[in-house]
Amino acid sequence: MGKSILITGGARSGKSTHAEQTTLALGPRAIYIATAEAHDPEMAERIARHQARRGAEWRTISAPVELSDALDASDGEAPRLVDCLTLWLSNLMLADLDWDGATDALVRTIEAQRAPVVIVTNEVGAGIVPENALARRFRDAAGLVNQRVARMCDEVHLCVAGYPIKVKP
Amino acid sequence: MGKSILITGGARSGKSTHAEQTTLALGPRAIYIATAEAHDPEMAERIARHQARRGAEWRTISAPVELSDALDASDGEAPRLVDCLTLWLSNLMLADLDWDGATDALVRTIEAQRAPVVIVTNEVGAGIVPENALARRFRDAAGLVNQRVARMCDEVHLCVAGYPIKVKP
């Protein structure tokens, strides 16, 4: 099994930059697996900003929903960076797909990878309980997905103000 | 004084599972002190799910408000798990009871326990400031309760994606 690292943190905690550096430390070329879709101008701007920051050593694959397939198809020598699990979950839930089963499949897929995988996710459960029932279901699901992926990964890092705290091992 | 451990974290960060394992490591049988009340189907479902996960080594006591009494009444040989402080605070505030005085009493009660106590609480203050004034008061109170209980406890753990970070000692 290739090395697997889960990187979590709040919004703008430096997760993506830390994940990019961590991925490039695992190989001179890397594959970026993007789960974001440019549904609106705000998201399109954020995607463009992230892409501009990455250099020529990156190849980008889009996988808003079929994340396990994208991992299997890209499994070779280069490390992969998945950014991010929370958007993937959101895409699954918005399309009314089985996120629970997809998470099981993802965990087995991560276990089977030969090349390294770095996965970015988000902390979304440390605020006040949302009044909106859908938001509550989403934050519960996001926490459960994080736990299940973390259990499979070799390392878990929590980013705070740009600096990682090693949570696992 | 029996060992006391405070376990905090965001929603679905693995607090309850970690707290159950921590409690059972302190004794072969344990007492679960539940502060949750099944006011609505969502909460009833969550309570049932948590109970189903615990095994026959657990005895359950309900203490939505009278937490100090429940600790004193159950103080013997078995470790106790209180799940959770945030719901207890919420129950006090909703009933317009003196949460500040009750927290003072709880801290003294924890200090006086002979058997171990493991206490689950929640991080609720790391999101955007809520627009709702009641929510702001609640998150302030929750943070203050966490601080005061943490000061009395021997250990404080922060759960992230299922893994504890030792915050104290």
Place this chain on the structure above:
Amino acid sequence: MGKSILITGGARSGKSTHAEQTTLALGPRAIYIATAEAHDPEMAERIARHQARRGAEWRTISAPVELSDALDASDGEAPRLVDCLTLWLSNLMLADLDWDGATDALVRTIEAQRAPVVIVTNEVGAGIVPENALARRFRDAAGLVNQRVARMCDEVHLCVAGYPIKVKP
């Protein structure tokens, strides 16, 4: 360059108390640089409560917006405590000022200080994505400001339930 320490955490996580103790450990007298403005009774009460807790060894300067100027003007022998960066950012954004440029200037100012600086900030990005676009912009900006100031500071501490976790170095 004087020692610089960034202290972050959620609401009521014990940041201010930890920051005050950290500052007084750096000198017998200290300067408190307050970014809060008493716009409403809730804020006025909070400011008064914080001031009452601090003792006679503190001199207070108000700097809701001109934080870099306040640091330069107070740079002498006594350590300074800035409380807090999040309110400063909020004041800049509400006044439609250039927070991005002001943050660049602040980072250069911190670098140039001879006396120590302890800076309190907030974790605001670990809840559900806010529905409000302004709130999303604010939490993004707050995270970026934290990262940029953290990079310049010698130490970064994350407070949880009153206890600091050393994030940097």
